[in-house]
Amino acid sequence: MKKDILSLLSVFSLAVLTLSFSPPISFAQSYTSRQRIGVGVHSHTPVDYLNWYDFQAYNLGWYFTWKGTSDLPNPGNIDGVEFMPTYYNGKCPQASLDLVKNNPTAYPFGTTFLIGNELGMTEIPDMAVYAQDYRNCYLALKNLNRNYKVVLGALTSSSRIYMLETIRSEYKKNYGTDLPTDGYRVNVYFETLASAVTKMRNFMKSVGDQDKDLIITESCHPDKTESENVAYLKEALNYTTTTKDTSIGKPSDNYMLIQRFAWFLMNSAVNGYSSCSLYDINLHAAAYPPLKTKKTQVGLAFSDWMAKNIPPTASSPTPTKKPTLIPTLRPTSTTIPTIRPTSTSTSRPTSTSIPTIRPTPTLKPTSLPSASPTVSVCSKKATGDANCDGLVNIFDFGIWKVDFIDYRSGTKKNIWDSDFDVDSKVSIYDFSIWKLGYGK
Secondary structure: OHHHHHHHHHHHHHHHHHHHHOOOOOOOOOOOHHHHEEEEEOOOOHHHHHHHOOHHHHOOOEEEEOOOOOOOOOOOOOEOOEOOOOOOOOOOOHHHHHHHHOOHHHOOOOOEEEEOOEEOOOOEOOHHHHHHHHHHHHHHHHHHOOOOEEEOOEEOOHHHHHHHHHHHHHHHHHHOOOOOOOEEEEEEOOOOHHHHHHHHHHHHHHOOOOOOEEEEEEEOOOOOOHHHHHHHHHHHHHHHHHOEOOOOOEHHHOOEOOOEEEEEOOEOOOOOOOOOOOEOOOOOOOOOOOOOOOEOHHHHHHHHHHHHHOOOHHHOOOOOOOOEEEOOOOOOOOOOOOOOOOOOOOOOOOOOOOOOOOOOHHHOOOOOOOOOOOHHHOOOHHHOOOOOOOOOOHHHHHHHHHHHHHHHOOOOOOOOOOOOOOOOOOOHHHHHHHHHHOOO
């Protein structure tokens, strides 16, 4: 038993060393014009349907589907988006995390995860709950790979920026730190693209996130005619690939305003959006497969614009990998999922009776506070500051390690110094919080 515990502690120490010597994370990224442009694909079985579309004719950089699946094709070497709808609010689903964890080559450095669909809609009605959901997914994904990009749910209009303010406020109130994100999303329908982007970019700058991605996951004018949408499509693609603003654009992307733009949508399977569709196809019809050649005016205009303005795929850089949508479905259990730290070992503690074994004194701070401080006098407690000295460092790891062993061996305390998520437990989840805050 003692050998097992020492082995476990060695794994944690290795994780600390790995963290200490890892290069700094930087998501400063400049996108090519092709990588910016994508499309939404309404499909009930993407593996079957997507092969019917002539993706090569569009030379797209990415695509987006509202079907939850893990085996989406990659036609024309473009980025794909896995979508899993959030019909309920809750913690980050373990099944989705397991999918990512068990397929590391499918989710490499820089993979983008979009947490939830549309804020304020049926899937995500409560911003306070979403703040918790988002945090759970953010920590879990960063624990799997600290280089993943995690992006917030989409606004249905720039007029709903107050929802982002609510989420940030709830996050700050509950966890004592600013909400972390690698990007923001907005869907543009009944407003001009320039107006929506300007409002979003001004907000992002105001909260210190100017150098983060802005993603338009859906855009068209369903209330307009097909001819009017042809004009809007060309305007939107020109705006996306050329417009920059040194005052509010993303500095590391040459101050471009939009990093990703997806047209809504590839096919007319959704009633009321036929004037937006690239193909005149109803996937609910009994007779299929549809013909690739049956493009609408919008579809013809799209492929024509891409052919004239975007270099062929062969000369375009290969995208990193498909961005992925993670749902916020609540598991039946209310227990916070156990998240393992990144390491070269897959072992995890299994014993419920662990003897009290203290780590070497060098891992502990020279002095511990005489009483457990409250969050009000420990501003960085929620990010891993166990001894409340204003730093998140190796000493806090030492405290967590002592507390973890004591907790697992049955020791009872009203307050644990390393209970960073304030759930009255000391777990691997607290370790992941410390690891994320280390050195900050």
